[in-house]
Amino acid sequence: MLCFLKLFEKVxxxxxxxxxxTSSIAxxxxxxxxxxxEEISMGxxxxxxxxxxxxxxxxxxxxxxxGNLNYLLFIVVILDPRDKLQYLIYCLSILYGxxxxxxxxxxxxxALAELFAFYVQSASASSSTSRGSNPQPLHFNADEEDEENPWDMLASHFEQHMEEIESEPNISELSMYLSEKREKRTKEFDILNYWKLNANKYPILSLLAKDVLAVPASIVPSESAFSTGGRIIDPLRCSLSTNTVEALICAQSWLKSSHTEVTAREAAEEVQEYEDIREELISKGFLENQDRIDLTDFEA
Known part of the structure; x- marks a missing residue:
C-alpha cells in the first residue's frame, strides 16, 4: 500500500x-x-x-x-528534444494500440504543424512591417562612385536583399528539428536552456516552445485535490476583488441551475413583494426613499 501511494504522492x-x-514531464x-x-490491478x-x-x-x-484528450500535452512531448515524435507514438501505441x-x-x-504555421505567419507579419519585402531603392553617392564600382554596389544590394528573404522563417524549420537525432537523457539536461541555446537555429520553433513550456501542468493545489477537510483557497483566489468573486459565484450558480420558466405575472408579483418590503424598511427609517420600481414593464 505504501509503495502504491508513494508514486502518486511524488507525481x-x-x-x-x-x-x-512541469508541462514537459506531465x-x-x-x-x-x-x-x-495496470500492475496493481492484475496483482x-x-x-x-x-x-x-x-x-x-x-x-x-x-x-x-x-474527445477528452488535450493535444497540448502531446505537443510538449514532441518539443522535448529527448523524446520528439517517436517517443510520443511509442507511448500512444501502448495506450491505444x-x-x-x-x-x-x-x-x-x-496540430503542431498548424500551430507552427501560425507562429511563422505572426513572425513574417511583424518582420514585413518593420523591413518590408520589396527591394529598397538604390542610392549612389557621387563622392563614392569613383571609389566603388556601381555594378559592384548593385550586386551587393542584391546579395543583401536575398539574405533577408532567405533568412525569413519557413515550414522546413520544424521538419529539420524532427529529422535530427534526439538528445541523450541526462540528469543535467535543461529543456529551457536547450531552446535558449538553439534560438538562432530554430528562431520560430523556439518561440513556440517557450510559450508551450510556460503552461503549468496543473493549477490546482494538491491539498485542494486530495484533502477531505474542505476546499482550500490559494493566495491567487484570495486576492480577487469582491466584485470578481461575486460574479464568479453568480455565474456558477446560473450555469448549474436548472432551467425554469418565469411568467410575467409571477415576475410582477415577486417585484411587488420586494417593493412592499422596501416600503416597510423606508417607513421604519432603515432605508432612504428612492425611486419606485415601475411595474408596468412586468405586466402581461
Whole structure:
C-alpha cells in the first residue's frame, strides 16, 4: 500500500511545482501512473486491485476517450528534444494500440504543424512591417562612385536583399528539428536552456516552445485535490476583488441551475413583494426613499 501511494504522492508534488517546467514531464508521469495501475490491478492483493480498477475508470474517462484528450500535452512531448515524435507514438501505441496510437500521433503532428504555421505567419507579419519585402531603392553617392564600382554596389544590394528573404522563417524549420537525432537523457539536461541555446537555429520553433513550456501542468493545489477537510483557497483566489468573486459565484450558480420558466405575472408579483418590503424598511427609517420600481414593464 505504501509503495502504491508513494508514486502518486511524488507525481502530485512534481506536477504541482511552480518553480520549474512541469508541462514537459506531465505525459511521462501519466504513463508511469497508468503502468502502475495496470500492475496493481492484475496483482494478488484484492484490496489494492479493487482500488486500482476504480482509479483506472477515472483514468480511462480522460485518457481513453479521444474527445477528452488535450493535444497540448502531446505537443510538449514532441518539443522535448529527448523524446520528439517517436517517443510520443511509442507511448500512444501502448495506450491505444499500434493503429490508434499512430492515428492520434499523426493528428498531433498536424496540430503542431498548424500551430507552427501560425507562429511563422505572426513572425513574417511583424518582420514585413518593420523591413518590408520589396527591394529598397538604390542610392549612389557621387563622392563614392569613383571609389566603388556601381555594378559592384548593385550586386551587393542584391546579395543583401536575398539574405533577408532567405533568412525569413519557413515550414522546413520544424521538419529539420524532427529529422535530427534526439538528445541523450541526462540528469543535467535543461529543456529551457536547450531552446535558449538553439534560438538562432530554430528562431520560430523556439518561440513556440517557450510559450508551450510556460503552461503549468496543473493549477490546482494538491491539498485542494486530495484533502477531505474542505476546499482550500490559494493566495491567487484570495486576492480577487469582491466584485470578481461575486460574479464568479453568480455565474456558477446560473450555469448549474436548472432551467425554469418565469411568467410575467409571477415576475410582477415577486417585484411587488420586494417593493412592499422596501416600503416597510423606508417607513421604519432603515432605508432612504428612492425611486419606485415601475411595474408596468412586468405586466402581461
Amino acid at each position: 502530485t508534488t512534481r506536477l504541482s511545482a511552480s518553480l520549474h517546467v 505525459f511521462h508521469d501519466i504513463m508511469l501512473m497508468r503502468a502502475k495501475l 494478488g492483493d484484492p484490496t489494492l486491485a479493487s482500488m486500482a480498477h476504480l482509479m483506472k475508470r477515472k483514468f480511462q474517462k480522460y485518457w481513453e476517450e479521444e 499500434p493503429d490508434k496510437g499512430k492515428e492520434i500521433g499523426d493528428k498531433v503532428e498536424s
